Amino acid sequence: MSAPQVLDFKNAEEVLKEYDGRDGLSVTELMDAKVHGGLTYNDFLVLPGYIGFPASDVQLDSPVTKRITLKSPFVSSPMDTVTEHDMAIHMALHGGLGVIHHNCSPEAQADMVRKVKRYENGFIVDPVVIKRDTTVGEAKALKEKWAFGGFPVTESGKLGSKLLGIVTNRDIQFVDDDEMPVSKVMVTELITANSGVTLVQANSILAQSKKGKLPIVDDKGNLVSMISRSDLTKNLHFPLASKLPDSKQLICAAAIGTRPEDKVRLAKLVDAGLDIVILDSSQGNSMYQIEMIKWIKKEFPELDVIGGNVVTREQAASLIAAGVDGLRIGMGSGSACITQEVMAVGRPQATAVYNVCQFASRFGVPCIADGGIQNVGHIVKGLALGASTVMMGGLLAGTTESPGTSFVSREGKLVKAYRGMGSIDAMQDKKAGGGAKDSQKSNAGTARYFSEGDSVLVAQGVSGAVAHRGSIAKFVPYLAAGLKHSLQDSGMTSLEEMHRKVTEGVVRFEIRTPSAQLEGGVNMESYEKKLYA
Numbered sequence: 001m002s003a004p005q006v007l008d009f010k011n012a013e014e015v016l017k018e019y020d021g022r023d024g025l026s027v028t029e030l031m032d033a034k035v036h037g038g039l040t041y042n043d044f045l046v047l048p049g050y051i052g053f054p055a056s057d058v059q060l061d062s063p064v065t066k067r068i069t070l071k072s073p074f075v076s077s078p079m080d081t082v083t084e085h086d087m088a089i090h091m092a093l094h095g096g097l098g099v100i101h102h103n104c105s106p107e108a109q110a111d112m113v114r115k116v117k118r119y120e121n122g123f124i125v126d127p128v129v130i131k132r133d134t135t136v137g138e139a140k141a142l143k144e145k146w147a148f149g150g151f152p153v154t155e156s157g158k159l160g161s162k163l164l165g166i167v168t169n170r171d172i173q174f175v176d177d178d179e180m181p182v183s184k185v186m187v188t189e190l191i192t193a194n195s196g197v198t199l200v201q202a203n204s205i206l207a208q209s210k211k212g213k214l215p216i217v218d219d220k221g222n223l224v225s226m227i228s229r230s231d232l233t234k235n236l237h238f239p240l241a242s243k244l245p246d247s248k249q250l251i252c253a254a255a256i257g258t259r260p261e262d263k264v265r266l267a268k269l270v271d272a273g274l275d276i277v278i279l280d281s282s283q284g285n286s287m288y289q290i291e292m293i294k295w296i297k298k299e300f301p302e303l304d305v306i307g308g309n310v311v312t313r314e315q316a317a318s319l320i321a322a323g324v325d326g327l328r329i330g331m332g333s334g335s336a337c338i339t340q341e342v343m344a345v346g347r348p349q350a351t352a353v354y355n356v357c358q359f360a361s362r363f364g365v366p367c368i369a370d371g372g373i374q375n376v377g378h379i380v381k382g383l384a385l386g387a388s389t390v391m392m393g394g395l396l397a398g399t400t401e402s403p404g405t406s407f408v409s410r411e412g413k414l415v416k417a418y419r420g421m422g423s424i425d426a427m428q429d430k431k432a433g434g435g436a437k438d439s440q441k442s443n444a445g446t447a448r449y450f451s452e453g454d455s456v457l458v459a460q461g462v463s464g465a466v467a468h469r470g471s472i473a474k475f476v477p478y479l480a481a482g483l484k485h486s487l488q489d490s491g492m493t494s495l496e497e498m499h500r501k502v503t504e505g506v507v508r509f510e511i512r513t514p515s516a517q518l519e520g521g522v523n524m525e526s527y528e529k530k531l532y533a
């Protein structure tokens, strides 16, 4: 028998063309439910491609709605142990988006939206302004409420009126007499700039002055806006911050339900500056949601609406036809979720993401893959299957910026509370260790899991704790760096290129058998799993 012919190595690329198709499976082959059933993120892998560029070149820009694009495709869940203003601010500063939960009164939720919108500004066009007879006690309360100090004092206590002085923290901090009017302590020798000044000029005047704020006045000395020294440093440190092109303010999203009272709530949120509303429902394909989408589009045409949750093409079609600007995909895949077990309704997340995204992309509607993200690999897979962004609850609940404080578990680990919004705890609105004050609580945010007439609460979620993870300031950059390295491995320079090449069948996949999943895990006697440094 003659030995098999050894081919000339120089012909390797040519010989490859003799093969029928590329190695691995195309996304349509992977997602053939008749062959593989419903898939989860753990059931498959992305095959590597060709690395012809450094990971730092990978672009992560991605749309979250038809109109709004984020620089990082990360969104935090509207849950009362995940997203309040602190999380929303820090997600936005790092290029993502926080969706403020609605398990609180409309006023408390609107207050949080306002805090996000006021957080970082070029020109602060709606500063908190006080009058000369505002008391020191009232000024201290305002500082407490807004978490910033330095209030301009004007004749009428409003913008557009004659600037009289500024009251800073230093002026009131050690004043014991809370009844004293601020006119007795305010600074009246002011450095100001005239309206018409550019942001660059104003920043430079502020940088040279020893002051914390630079009021901008018109030619009659009336206050028109302000810039703040703390914003100067924020602008420098957060080049990815999520902002609309014509605004210096952070983009803010919040969730509401689909009940008549949610229309009143939404009006308050819009008044506070809301950019995106998410209709929070575990099964979004309902007459209530469709009516709500149409109403919002008519009443607030400037507001972007994300509908959901959906897991099938049919559900998506209803909401797309009603006019949504984005969709949220997932039913039963959340880490605190028992929906699939209790309701027997839902869909494995990878299959849901693929089917909905494939359909929605034909209408230019971006999709959020919501729930079941436990690591960077899951993020990559959700995005590879067509999602534009991923929404995370449990993964972010352990960060410093989530509501509540960390505590030591019975096992001696540092943890933070995390609960499903359909857990009995959340539905009865017991305190989860943080968030809105008790007086501001309401169980509106859990309405997605029960109807008013229900005499028995049926849990669709659990409550417990997750490991403390440190600050978003490190964690989100870690997720972004991991994602960039993964895209580099598959040879993709951007999420847009990955979506295109997955559809074209260039990006290939492989099913992971149970033993392949074991093989892919760590096989050691003992080890420490440190994810980033």
Ligand code: IMP
Pocket: 077, 078, 079, 309, 330, 332, 333, 334, 335, 336, 337, 338, 339, 370, 371, 372, 373, 391, 392, 393, 394, 395, 419, 420, 421, 422, 423, 460, 461, 462
């Ligand atoms: P995680 O990132 O896997 O923890 O999932 C977060 C997602 O779970 C949220 O964005 C919601 O869509 C979903 N979710 C939140 N609470 C519940 C619940 O009680 N039951 C079912 N799903 C929930």
